[in-house]
Amino acid sequence: MDCGHVFALDRRLEKEIDGGLSGSSSLDAFTGIVGLKACVDIGGTKVAVSVADAQGIRGRVVEPTAKEGANDALGQQIVRLIGESCASVGLSAADVTAVGVSSCGPFVIRNRCIELTAPNICGGMAGKARGLPNDWASAVLEAPLRARFRQVRVANDGIGALEAERRWGALQVNGKAMDNCAYVTWSTGIGMGLCVDGHVLHGKNGNAGHAGHMFVSDNNDALCGCGNIGDVEGLIAGNAIPRRFASSGYADAAALFVATYAGDAKANAIVDDLCRVMGRTLYNLVVTLDLQRISMGGSVFWHHREFLLPKLRSHISGKLGSLTDSFELVPAGLGDTVGDYAALALVLS
Ligand SMILES: [Zn+2]
Numbered sequence: 152m153d154c155g156h157v158f159a160l161d162r163r164l165e166k167e168i169d170g171g172l173s174g175s176s177s178l179d180a181f182t183g184i185v186g187l188k189a190c191v192d193i194g195g196t197k198v199a200v201s202v203a204d205a206q207g208i209r210g211r212v213v214e215p216t217a218k219e220g221a222n223d224a225l226g227q228q229i230v231r232l233i234g235e236s237c238a239s240v241g242l243s244a245a246d247v248t249a250v251g252v253s254s255c256g257p258f259v260i261r262n263r264c265i266e267l268t269a270p271n272i273c274g275g276m277a278g279k280a281r282g283l284p285n286d287w288a289s290a291v292l293e294a295p296l297r298a299r300f301r302q303v304r305v306a307n308d309g310i311g312a313l314e315a316e317r318r319w320g321a322l323q324v325n326g327k328a329m330d331n332c333a334y335v336t337w338s339t340g341i342g343m344g345l346c347v348d349g350h351v352l353h354g355k356n357g358n359a360g361h362a363g364h365m366f367v368s369d370n371n372d373a374l375c376g377c378g379n380i381g382d383v384e385g386l387i388a389g390n391a392i393p394r395r396f397a398s399s400g401y402a403d404a405a406a407l408f409v410a411t412y413a414g415d416a417k418a419n420a421i422v423d424d425l426c427r428v429m430g431r432t433l434y435n436l437v438v439t440l441d442l443q444r445i446s447m448g449g450s451v452f453w454h455h456r457e458f459l460l461p462k463l464r465s466h467i468s469g470k471l472g473s474l475t476d477s478f479e480l481v482p483a484g485l486g487d488t489v490g491d492y493a494a495l496a497l498v499l500s
Contacts, residue, residue, distance in 0.1 A: 183499070184203055184204055184205050184499065185205075185248075186204065186246075186248035186249070187202060187203075187204050187237075187242060187246045187247050187248055188202065188203045188204065188247070188248065188249050188250070188251060188495070188498040188499075189201075189202055189203075189233045189236065189237075189244075189247045189249070189250040189251070189300070189498075190202070190203055190208060190251050190253075190491075190494035190495050190498065191229055191232075191233070191250060191251065191252040191253065191254075191494055192253050192254075192308070192490055192491070192493065192494050193216065193225070193229070193252065193253070193254035193255060193267075193292075193308075194216065194254075194255055194308075194339075195216060195255055195269060195270075195271030195272055195339070195340075196215065196216060196271075196339075197213055197214065197215055197216055198213070198214055198215075198216050198217075198225075198228065198229065198232065199211060199212070199213045200212050200213075200229065200232040200233055200235075200236045201236060201491075201494075202233075202236050202237055202240065202242060202247070203495055203498075208491070208495060209240050210236040210237065210239045210240040210242070211236070212232050212235050212236045212239065214228065214232065216228075216272060218272060218274070218283060218284055218285055219284050219285055220285075222285070222287040222288075222289065222290055222291055223290075223291035223294070223295055224290075225267070225272070225290045225291070225292055226290070226291045226292045226293070226294060226295035226296060227295055229252070229292070229295070229296060230295050230296060230299055233247060233250065233300075244299075247300055248301065248302060249300070249301070249302040249303070249304070249498045250296055250300045250302065250303045250304070250498070251304050251306075251311075251494040251495065251496075251497035251498035252292070252293075252296070252303070252304065252305040252306070252494060252497070253306060253307075253308045253310075253311030253312070253490070253493035253494040253497060254267060254269075254292065254305060254306075254307065254308055255267070255269045255271070255272070255307075255308055255340070255342075256268075256269060256307045256308075256357070256358055256361065257269070257307075257356070257358045257361055258305075258307070258356050258357045258358055259289055259356060260356050260357075261289070262294070264291075264292075264293040264294040264297060265292055265293040265305045265357065266289040266290060266291050266292055266293070267289060267290040267292055268288070268289050268290075269290065270375075270376030270377050270378075271283075271340075271376055272287070272290050273285070273287040273288060273289060273290055274286050274287060275287045275288040275289075276288065276377075276378070292305065293305050302498075304497045304498060305357070306353075306357060306497050307342070307344070307357060307358065307359075307360060307361075308336075308342060308490070308493055309334060309335075309336060309342035309343045309344035309360045310344040310351060310353070310357075310359075310360060311344070311490075311493030311494055311496060311497050312334045312336065312342075312344055312448065312483075312489045312490065312492075312493045313332075313333065313334040313343075313344025313345070313346060313351060313360075314344070314351065314493070314496035314497060315485055315489055315492035315493045315495070315496040316332075316334050316446050316483060316484060316485060316489065317329060317332065317346065317496075318492075318496050318499070319484070319485060319492060319496075320446060320483055320484030320485040320489065320492075321444070321446040321481050321482070321483055321484030321485075322334065322346075322444060322446050322484070323484075328349075329346070329443060329444060330346065330347075330348060330349040330443070331346065331347055331348065331440065331441060331442050331443045331444075332346050332442055332443055332444045332445065332446070333345050333346065333360075333436055333440070333442055333445045333446075334445070334446050334447075334448070334483070334489075335433065335436075335445055335446075335447050335448075335449075336447070336448050336449035336452070337387070337388075337389075337429060337447065337448075337449040337451045337452035338388070338389055338448075338449030338450045338451055338452075339388060339389045339390050339450070340363060340376075340384050340388050340389075340390065341362075341363030341383055341384040341387070341388050341429075341432075341449075342360065342361075342363060342449075343360040343361070343362050343363065343436070344360050345359055345360050345436075345440060347440050347441075347442075362383070362432065362435075362436065363382065363383045363384040363388070363432075364377055364379055364382045364383070364384060365382060365383055365432070365435075366379065366381055366382050367381065367382065367383055367386065367428060367431070367432070368381040368386055368428075369381055370386060372394075372395050373385035373386040373391060373395060374394070375388075375391075376390070383428060383429070383432050386425075386428050387425040387428045387429055388451075389403075389404050389449075389450060389451045392404045392407055392425075396421060399417065399421075401418060401421070404450075404451050405454075407421060407422065408422070408454070408455050408458075411458075412458075422458075422459075422462075423462065426459060426462040426463055426466070427466060429463055429466075430462065430463045430464075430465065430466025430467060431466055433445060433463060433466070433467055433480060434466055434467045434470060434475070437467060437474060437475055437478050438471060438474045438475070441474060442478060443477065443478065443479070444478065444479045444480075444481060445478075445479075445480050445481070446481050446482065446483045446484060447463075447480065447481070447482060447483060448482070448483035448485075448486070448487065448489045448490075450487075452482075453482070453483070453486070453487050456482050460480065460482070463480060464480050467480060
């Protein structure tokens, strides 16, 4: 199996949409779609597959992410779901001309095909203590798709979202994709897509943008799913909040913010601390890459964006003005549908 070229990827579907992307008509998302495309969104919890053509995106099918059986179960699940998505709208998988896959990462490349080494899917990474029902060191993804479909593009979901935001969302200037920008998701995990000088960064294995795994603390209660202790994701991701703060009475992110809004000083201090870590992470990206704009999404950010934006901006503005004065931190233009557009952006670009 030769998978040919490799593209990068990352994503997330937080909004259940059946029968079409809501609000898509104003985005003109489907202009220029030639042929039938399959759009695949892979997360640690669920996978979603739709098909898109000039008539729009439809036939959405969703299942829990395959985590049992042989380690190509996920790839085989995606092949099957593409067939089911097509069949649900009276089309044939044989007519699919391209498959875009926006997936959680990281990736490894084997035989020139992408496999996932995602901590929330592959039980062989952290061992039995992690509680996953498999011992996979990696999940085969691209090879089964290559065996069935002519054109396949797999990319990290952060990169998929970045491309969607540059094509339809907040990372545009006068209708043209911005050259120096990033998309950052603050969700169950922390993910990013990076673009410098007009080039979307992919890296040697398509993993550019995994800046959520930068070490930023010696805090020993911040165990990330990747095995690091004290990285950004381990400290502030949605799934870090119950791990770190359930013993303080905050069972999850929602409970933490409810308490904060109710005037709970301890909860407010925790949120301030989370924002300090995220704000500094964003600042570090800006000064490292000389970015013009970052758009943010993800469930933790999106549900509390009006509260969080000023706090995050305060960690960037006023610091090293030559790099930050003209920088903007904005909410994702595609809102909580950015994940839906990520896979579509991958097959159109
Ligand atoms: Zn990590």
